[in-house]
Amino acid sequence: MKVKSFLAIISVFFCLIQVWGxxxxxxxxxxxxxxxxxxxxxxxxxxxxxxxxxxxxxxxxxxxxxxxxxxxxxxxxxxxxxxxxxxxxxxxxxxxxxxxxxxxxxLTEDAEQLEEVVVAGERSGTVFKLDRRVFTVGADLSSTGASALEVLNNVPSVTVNIEGQVSLRGSQGVQMLINGKPSVLANEQGNALGTLTADMIESIEVITNPSAKYDAEGTSGIINIILKKEEKRGTNGSVTLNTGVPNNHSLGFSLNKRTEKFNLFSQLGVGHRTFPSDNESENRNLLNDTEIISFGESDKNETFFNLILGTDYHIDSLNVITLSGNFAYEWERENSDALFSTFNANNDLTDAFDRVELTTATNPKYAYELQYKRSFEDHEERSLLLSATGNLFAKDQTSEFANTTTVGGAADFLQRARTDFGQADYIFKADYTHPWEDTYTVETGAQYQINDVESDFGISAFDGATFVEDPELTNVFQWTQKVLGVYGTAAYEKDKWGLKLGVRFEDTDVATLLRTNDQRNNQRYNNFFPSGFASYKANEDLSFQLGYSKRIFRPRLWDLNPFFNIRNNFNIRTGNPDLLPEFTDSFELTSIYKLGQLSMNLGVFYRYTTDVVERIVAFEDNISISRPENIGINHTTGLEFNAKYVPLNWLSFTHDFNFNRFAREGDFQGQSFDFTGSQWTTRLMGKLKLPADIDLEFIGNYQSGFRTVQQDITEVVFMDFGARKKILKGKAILNLSIRDVFASRIFESKTNQPEFFLRNFGQQGRFVTFGVSFGFGKGEAMEFSGQKRF
Known part of the structure; x- marks a missing residue:
């Protein structure tokens, strides 16, 4: 019945737009x-x-x-x-x-054209559109040698903390896509975005209020990473070499060949990186005034390999088949050393031990896609797109822990943790676009997505002769999710006004299983996700758009998986198999205004979220256990401002500001969690063009402190720097980047409750990278992107 209702709504949309003249x-x-x-x-x-x-x-x-x-x-x-x-x-x-x-x-970017051959994607900047921000990565100077996760930190409205958590407008309910589709390269496992380096990325799209055409996942919006894919005639390519301190060495190579019928494209990346960090934690029992503190340091070493191969076959002027594949492999090795100390009510040291960890892991990833696109002679925008995508990811990880007592009488002991993880994702899509008379457009399509995960996890202790696995801490967790989505949109656009209405129907089937004790949790739910957009152009330099969409955040694997990491036995994070999805109604009004050399984007937004997922900390015997729970509702009201000012040919400024205020209503186990709070972020980027083809870039970032249900997060301020020098008439480019110039970027959370106090602190420090890029190919051939494709 719901599918029939959905089709009826689309029919009404279609009929409505026929009445306009x-x-x-x-x-x-x-x-x-x-x-x-x-x-x-x-x-x-x-x-x-x-x-x-x-x-x-x-x-x-x-x-x-x-x-x-x-x-x-x-x-x-x-x-x-x-x-x-x-x-x-x-x-x-x-x-x-x-x-x-x-x-x-x-239209090409309003920037100086490089002489002869340029390195592909070398120019950079942000284009503010009414429904999205498009950040071109190419010449973002401070991103030299950076991973995709680090590049995201320079994108308007996006923040990434040092733990790798991505937020959009202050919310972590973000749907990450690669080339418009979910991918193992963008999921939350195995440093997924680490194998994508800046030189492999064409642009990043930020869509804060997606239409019904998009997957409804992501309560705060969608971040879509577009990988480079050349279509220029002839043979073209580029080579990028980076080296840095601490270890940040990588080699990138891209090559494409375009003929009348075929476009062959490829990218290769290899590298080795080290991420050192300093960590502190404090667990204080306020009832007996005892305390456990730890100070530690670690270095995570990653060696990675990434290969992308693909081809477009132009059957004729109207039909194109694309086959592409991606293979990535990571070798991880992490060493950590932390000293844990226990103090009594008199602040006397009673116990202490040194905990040393060695973790090794291998992460193979496979992704492939077959896509068919048909265009039609009657209208260039009419198209049919069919695609099938597969993503496979595995993780084989072993961690060994050695506790050596330095104070007190506790015995030394050894522990071992193992993880055998496998994930398979499959996506099948069909999209059809049908415009009429350049005024009306109807879009319809369907998507079926399958996620199948199994995690075999175990913890064992050394008994003097061998490691014995603890059955209470060992299990196999299985998670299967199937989502069927069907959508339709109808649009009218003419002169100053535009209107687009749509609705998406999604049926979700989720099943989890703890195999050892046969604990099952099956959920089946289906929902309609409407969207609507209206646009108005006041004059040549001022436009407005009003938008609404309904979104969902489905609990992900590690929100559901009840297992935990034993790196710090006093601070444990675990999942909740009973977690329910969040739902958000999102409203926003945005505008674009141009005044001479000043371009501005101003927006206000409001989000209403139910069944909000928050981590709740329980404390017992000086051990904190953090577990996600559904806690009430959230009202968020925000303001977003982006501007670019070019006062001189050699000087430009870009400013991003985001403020949101939230009001929480909810309770859990008899405890009220009602409160209000706010947070804001700002980023100022300055670019200077100096003589001798030298460019400089400075980026200052500030993220205010804010409050969650139980925690207070400390403010963060840091700066990045980049420099670039063109040589050989622009065929080669030298880059220098310094990320976190003053080593001031931190993550600190404090949990202050009546019975306990927790503090966690982390810092990675400064990264300096030098790189050189070289492009090759015939000059005229490099300009094919503006020609008609056969």
Whole structure:
């Protein structure tokens, strides 16, 4: 019945848009994209008088980049512009039947063009669109040698703490995608984003309020990482070599060859990195005034290999088949040493021991995709897209712990933990887009996703002769999730106004099993996820959009898995197999304004979330156990501001500011968790172009402290620096980056409850990296991206 209701809603949408009329007159039409082929919405199309240079009429491009504008003039020009891109002007176009068809208008970034051959993706910047932010990674100077996780820290509205947790507008309910789809390269296991280096990434899209076309997962929005894929004629490529302190050595190589029928593309990355860290923890029992503190240091060493291969086969001008695959492998080795000390009520040291850990792991990852795209002759935006994607990930990990008593009479002992982990994800998608007369568009499609995970975990102790596994701390956890999604959207876009309505239906089937004790938890639920967007263009430099969407956060594997890491036996994090999903209703009003050399994006948003997932800490015998629970509802109201100012040709500033205030209502086990709080982040980036082709970049970051249900998180301030020098007429580039210049980036949480106090602190320090990149290929061949693809 729900599927029938869904189809009925789409039919109503379609019928509604048929009642709107059309204008007549001399028609200019076309579509607008960037150099990667992505549609540019809300670009300005101006029809002007060539004599007086005065505007005659104009229109804004739609969400799919298309536009239609009419004029009664017989002598005119057409100008296409969008902030952050160079303006294109058309003075003479061959008219057919009174129609000027400009075809696909490709806008390029408004930056100096490099001479001859440039390193692919070398330019960088942020383009603010009404429904998303597009961050081009290429020349982000401070990202030299960085992983994808570190690159994300320079993206507007996104923050990443030193533990690798990604937040969007202050919320961690983020759906991470690679090339528009979930991938093992973006999941939360095995330092997943670590094998993706900055030189492999084309751009990062931040979508804070996705339409019904997108998967409903992610209560705070979607972050989509777009990998590089060249389509330039001939043979082209680039080589990148990085070295740094602490160990940060990597080699990247990309190669593509484009012919009339085939586009072959590849990327190879190998490297070795070390992440040293200092860690502190404090467990204080306020009832008897005893305390356990620890001071430790560790270094995590990663050696990685990443290979991407793929080909596009252009069957004809309307049909393309793409087959691509990715293989990544990581070798991990982590050493840590921590001293644990126990103090009594008189602050006397009563016990102490040194805990040494050696962890080794291997992480193979496989991803593959088969995609078919069909275009249609009657309209360039009409398309059918079919795809099948597979992701496989495994982890074989062993940790050995040795406790040596330094104070007190406790016996020395040895422990061992093992993890045998396997994950398989499969996604099948179908998307169909059908535009009518450049004014109406209907989209429909379906997706079926399967997640199948098994984690075999065990802890054993040395009895003097051999390691004996503890059955109470050993189990096999299985998690299976199947999600079927069906969607439809209908859009009307013309002149100043635009309207897009949609709804998505998702059926979710989740099952967990603790095999040892046969403890099962099965959940089946289905939901509708409506979305709606309205846009209005006030004038050539000011546009607005109002948006609404309903989102879901489904508990992930490590939210559900009840096992824990025994690195610190006094601070334990575990999962909850009974966890329920979060649901969020998200509203936002955004605007883009351009005033001379100043481009601004201002938005206000409101999120209402139910069954909020929060970690609740229980404390007993000086041991804290953190477990996720569903705690009430949350109201979040926020303000977001982004701006780019270019006062001089050699100087530019980019500023991002995000503020949100939240009100919590809920209780757990008889304890009220009602409270209000706020947090804000700001980032200021300055870029300078100096003589001799030298560029400098400074990025200052501030993240305010904030409160969760039980914790207070400390504020963070840090700065990154980057420098670049072009040589050999731009064919090669030298890069220097210093991340966390003053070694001030930390993570600190404090839990202050009536019966106990907890403090956890971590810091990684400064990273300095030097890199060189070299591009090769024929100059004219490197400009194919703006040509028609056969």
């Amino acid at each position: 059309q204008d007549s007159g001399t028609t200019i039409k076309g579509s607008i994209t960037d150099a990667s082929g992505a549609a540019i919405a809300f670009a300005t199309v101006l029809v002007g008088d060539p004599g007086t240079q005065e505007p005659l009429s104009g229109v804004t491009s739609g969400m799919n980049g298309t536009f239609v504008v009419e004029t009664d003039a017989t002598d005119f020009y057409v100008e296409v512009s969008f902030m952050g891109f160079a303006t294109k002007r058309f003075n003479e176009v061959e008219a057919v039947g009174g129609i000027w068809d400009l075809g696909t208008v490709v």
